[in-house]
Amino acid sequence: MDSGVRFAARSTVQQTGRALVPLGFMFFFVGLSTAVVGPFVSLFLSTAVRADPVRVAVFLVAGPLSMVVSSTLIGWLSDRRSIRRTLLLTAASAGCAGSILTAFVRDYWVLLALTVTVTAVSGALFPQAFAYAREVLQRRGSTRAAMSISTLRMVFSIAWVAGPPVAALLVELGGFRLLYLTAALTYAVAAVVVLCWLDEVGPAPAPDAAAPPVEPPMEASRLSVLRVVAALALLQGAGVLGIQAMPLFLGHVLHTDVSYAGLVLGLCAALEIPLMLAFGALSTKWPLRPLIVIGAGLGALYYGLVTATTASWQVAALQLLNAGLIAAVGGLSISYVQELLPAQPGRAATLAGNALPLSAIFAGPLLGVAAHFGYRTAYAFGAALCVAGLALLLVSPRLAPAARPQSAAAFRRAH
Incomplete structure (x- = not known):
């Protein structure tokens, strides 16, 4: 059996x-x-x-x-x-x-x-x-x-x-x-x-009449979902700001050739790939919320440390932390919001996906402020955004996993 x-x-x-x-x-x-x-x-x-x-x-x-x-x-x-x-x-x-x-x-x-x-x-x-x-x-x-x-x-x-x-x-x-x-x-x-x-998925199949009744999956409140989406926008806003500021920070503050920014960003993108696989594997054993919280913490640490860097090699070395932030938030955020709204996968994916264009809107003005006070300030802003996003995630509710319906045969085996 x-x-x-x-x-x-x-x-x-x-x-x-x-x-x-x-x-x-x-x-x-x-x-x-x-x-x-x-x-x-x-x-x-x-x-x-x-x-x-x-x-x-x-x-x-x-x-x-x-x-x-x-x-x-x-x-x-x-x-x-x-x-x-x-x-x-x-x-x-x-x-x-x-x-x-x-x-x-x-x-x-x-x-x-x-x-x-x-x-x-x-x-x-x-x-x-x-x-x-x-x-x-x-x-x-x-x-x-x-x-x-x-x-x-x-x-x-x-x-x-x-x-x-x-x-x-x-x-x-x-x-x-x-x-x-x-x-x-x-x-x-x-x-x-x-x-x-690709085939049209079609409506959900009718439940097995012989299966025991299953309660509909619990959904988060609208306020809780918006809080999570706001956290994702803040975290991704830090990422957008960091990418936009990187050539300027390396060139004007650390006095490095601007082409080095491409190497740093390419290194981060390369590190994201195995880390996304790692976070994806962890998601089969751990709830998504703590994994995204870990990513937010790595982001706050990354931006705080970059603010204090004095050499370009230090920025490159810190890309592992940045890749951890992107892998956790970018790789798991849509699944997390879909868990909060299990009956509305399209709306959930859209809400999580909209966090990125929304973040790009407020990242631009922050870069303008950093241009006035010094591009190191952009990474201080990034650290603040990550801390704010982390705080919103920590106060978001913990939902019990949605109940999964069993087939009649599986139910009989279990009982």
């Missing part, structure tokens, strides 16, 4: 793995599409579009805000109808169309209109892919949802390791037109993966 149970469990794991392979490919190409464009948006606006600093700032705020609104509406819709595959295809198609148009349009106001409409819709691709993965795992009875989703998030990080260097080469070879056409191609590949290999 035990060997039969183990065989069934192993078979379920293998089937789940095969189901998530197409999603892994899609995550890589979605990550690549954002990684080749994201670091060069400001340069594109200031050089190719010739926008002044005020217009650049408006563009950089309007984009994330419109993406938050669009993703929220799409997340609300996705939990009410079984159309998640359709939404993935729509978002990927919107990203492809927006990138093609951006490759040829150079009028600022037309580009701004594209950003707050078509490109904003493409922002739903990231959270909806996580929501789709969660539903696939739930339908297959997987007990390793957090680890699987953390692995998919790691694939996204791998794309970000490769994306910026590829983007720099593309700009050098063919300018921004080639850059955005390449981004359109990556979105198109993601759409093909959805169209050819």
